[in-house]
Amino acid sequence: MSATMRDVARLAKVSIKTVSNVVNDYPHIRPETRARVEAAIEALGYRPNLSARGLRSGRTRVIGLAVPELRQNYFAELADSVIAAAEERQLSVVVGQHGGDRERETAILREGLRHTDGLLFSPERLGQEDQELFEVDYPLVLLGERIFGAPADHVAMHNTSAAQAAVEHLIERGRRRIALVGAHPDGRLGQVRPSDLRLAGYRRALTEADIPLDPTLERPVAPWHPQNGVDATRELIASGVEFDAVFALNDTLALGVLRALAEAGIAVPDQVAVIGFDNIDDGRFTVPSLSTVDTGRDDIAALAVAMLAERIENGTAAQPARLVKTDFRIVARESTGTFEADPTDVGD
Amino acid sequence: MSATMRDVARLAKVSIKTVSNVVNDYPHIRPETRARVEAAIEALGYRPNLSARGLRSGRTRVIGLAVPELRQNYFAELADSVIAAAEERQLSVVVGQHGGDRERETAILREGLRHTDGLLFSPERLGQEDQELFEVDYPLVLLGERIFGAPADHVAMHNTSAAQAAVEHLIERGRRRIALVGAHPDGRLGQVRPSDLRLAGYRRALTEADIPLDPTLERPVAPWHPQNGVDATRELIASGVEFDAVFALNDTLALGVLRALAEAGIAVPDQVAVIGFDNIDDGRFTVPSLSTVDTGRDDIAALAVAMLAERIENGTAAQPARLVKTDFRIVARESTGTFEADPTDVGD
DNA sequence: GCAGCGATATACAACGTTGTAGAGTCGGCG
DNA sequence: CGCCGACTCTACAACGTTGTATATCGCTGC
Numbered sequence A, B: 001m002s003a004t005m006r007d008v009a010r011l012a013k014v015s016i017k018t019v020s021n022v023v024n025d026y027p028h029i030r031p032e033t034r035a036r037v038e039a040a041i042e043a044l045g046y047r048p049n050l051s052a053r054g055l056r057s058g059r060t061r062v063i064g065l066a067v068p069e070l071r072q073n074y075f076a077e078l079a080d081s082v083i084a085a086a087e088e089r090q091l092s093v094v095v096g097q098h099g100g101d102r103e104r105e106t107a108i109l110r111e112g113l114r115h116t117d118g119l120l121f122s123p124e125r126l127g128q129e130d131q132e133l134f135e136v137d138y139p140l141v142l143l144g145e146r147i148f149g150a151p152a153d154h155v156a157m158h159n160t161s162a163a164q165a166a167v168e169h170l171i172e173r174g175r176r177r178i179a180l181v182g183a184h185p186d187g188r189l190g191q192v193r194p195s196d197l198r199l200a201g202y203r204r205a206l207t208e209a210d211i212p213l214d215p216t217l218e219r220p221v222a223p224w225h226p227q228n229g230v231d232a233t234r235e236l237i238a239s240g241v242e243f244d245a246v247f248a249l250n251d252t253l254a255l256g257v258l259r260a261l262a263e264a265g266i267a268v269p270d271q272v273a274v275i276g277f278d279n280i281d282d283g284r285f286t287v288p289s290l291s292t293v294d295t296g297r298d299d300i301a302a303l304a305v306a307m308l309a310e311r312i313e314n315g316t317a318a319q320p321a322r323l324v325k326t327d328f329r330i331v332a333r334e335s336t337g338t339f340e341a342d343p344t345d346v347g348d
Numbered sequence C: 001g002c003a004g005c006g007a008t009a010t011a012c013a014a015c016g017t018t019g020t021a022g023a024g025t026c027g028g029c030g
Numbered sequence D: 001c002g003c004c005g006a007c008t009c010t011a012c013a014a015c016g017t018t019g020t021a022t023a024t025c026g027c028t029g030c
Helices: A005-012 A016-023 A031-044 A050-057 A073-088 A102-111 A128-134 A159-172 A194-208 A226-238 A251-263 A297-314 B005-012 B016-023 B031-044 B050-057 B073-088 B102-111 B128-134 B159-172 B194-208 B226-238 B251-263 B297-314
Strands: A062-067 A092-097 A118-121 A140-144 A153-157 A178-183 A218-220 A245-248 A273-275 A292-294 A323-326 A329-331 B062-067 B092-097 B118-121 B140-144 B153-157 B178-183 B218-220 B245-248 B273-275 B292-294 B323-326 B329-331
Touching (some): A005 A031, A016 A031, A062 A102, A073 A092, A073 A251, A073 B073, A102 A118, A118 A297, A153 A159, A159 A178, A159 A194, A178 A194, A218 A226, A226 A251, A245 A251, A251 A273, B005 B016, B005 B031, B062 B073, B062 B102, B073 B251, B073 B297, B102 B128, B153 B159, B153 B297, B159 B194, B159 B329, B178 B226, B218 B226, B226 B245, B226 B251, B251 B273, B297 B323
Parallel strands (some): A062 A092, A062 A118, A140 A153, A153 A323, A178 A218, A178 A245, B062 B118, B140 B153
Antiparallel strands (some): A092 B092, A292 A329, B292 B329
């Protein structure tokens, strides 16, 4: 069907290898020969067969990205950044979704994503107790979460201290009865899922401020969908427990929290302040705009792609597993009582 | 490094081809032989090399999806659906972003996405006048937009009638001064970009209701980002022109419209009704929730994957280019004055 | 004048898989 | 009893590319 090097070679009256050399910018080719080959390539519309190249070289130049779901804004934005970072290195990205399903997470880890040289994996249900699943024989970089002992590189965020900073931001604004929306149920001791780490940061902030912990303020939500944020907030309100702030464990949940508070006629931030986590784009446009924690998503993507590319290049065993944590910063917007200084833009 | 069929064959004491037959479920194999091969596969952790298989078969079982940007919710949700639909057919999806950049759109079309058997392409800048670019030699399905004369399958939406229905929805609710946010500038006659088609629907609805067109109500915005929706709405308000409704050409813009109206203290829907287009998930959780048009995104994804798979199977020339348009429906929410009936859920 | 080198080009093999052709065995049927 | 077909398995070639080895030429330096 489409032209091969053989066809090009025939037309240009050179050997197949010479065509290959032209395509790969091998230096020692006479300009005239090169021109003839290039003309033939152009004439035939030749494009290299990447399966053959992949077979020969053992590399496909495709990487995998596995996330829970693209429809969660955070992951869409993460994928956006990953694809952009990969493109700079001439890598393609196959995207897979596991939907936070243990089976599917496990299956993806076991098989890798098909056709790829390595995998960027953002776990949801899998955690510390699944350590051995992460011992795979291909290059793997874990995103967002840390699995202790797993022999894979990690690009993590400062879940705990960033969460702590978010809650401190609320405390600084005089809030004392701070609800948390998004704890994961079925937690076991020593868990390190993002929800557990952020919960730990929440508790640490309160403890250090001498505010007593109140279990009725910690609302479990899974999965982190806005509707579940709505439901949890409605329950919180209905429970009659007093609160003057909500820390939503991610922005997606926070959208639901804002919605439920509005429905109940509770003013934000006057009666209840709200802060989220992740800094998704949409948070700039809610009413009120959403304070949040920026966890360095673009940096995570760029670093992760760089680490993966390096592992692919140098082999999995070249050096021990590395851990990078990106910087975070509080993004103060209207939902915690901070108003924008710049009237020409809603944003951070 | 990793085991090949040769290794498996050696261990199981059979020929390479027999291993291949086992892997591919060839029926005539003695149960005992099959068991021995499967044991060897298990023992060696053998997994087929897809580059080799792709080279041999001429198929990679990977398809490409090219969208403007994943961070636009609509495209993230579309990609989500496409990946899910592809997975049912055991296809992987490479995602590329062109950012609405003409050069990059053109480059993707010319090259296809690397390693793929076919491409799902969602154009933004390219349109009718670029018809010849869509004459490619690989299976191609265009999403959302129709390029007349291009020899490619299309899965389009009823842009014009859906937009007309959205505006009629506003008219039915007594609105007469309906602003439009999101027209694309530099329009030429006969353009069929989504923005042009939706604009046409808007005008048709007004004309049929004997409402005069007013150019000052048609606000250009490009690209369709929420911030640009904010800006356009601020300008609309500042211009002093009277309006009692806004039709945003997509939901992403509508988020910005809602935000700008809230900033200006304009009540939605009491003073100004707002309707969007696309039915992204987030629209259920805005305050007020966003009325919109559901354009059958899941159907688009499923149909497009099916059509592409069929083209890959049967060849590009098997039948002439097909055009499918998905059904649409108005989703009435609070922003046009419709309140939810079901108190347990925010949504449609 | 020739060894040696760089420039240029080629032939061949190999990457791991699967389609084709065919060999061998066995049971059943005429 | 002999043949046919179904079953089971194998050898070989080919998919398109690139690494390695090699051939040829012209030039440089001694």
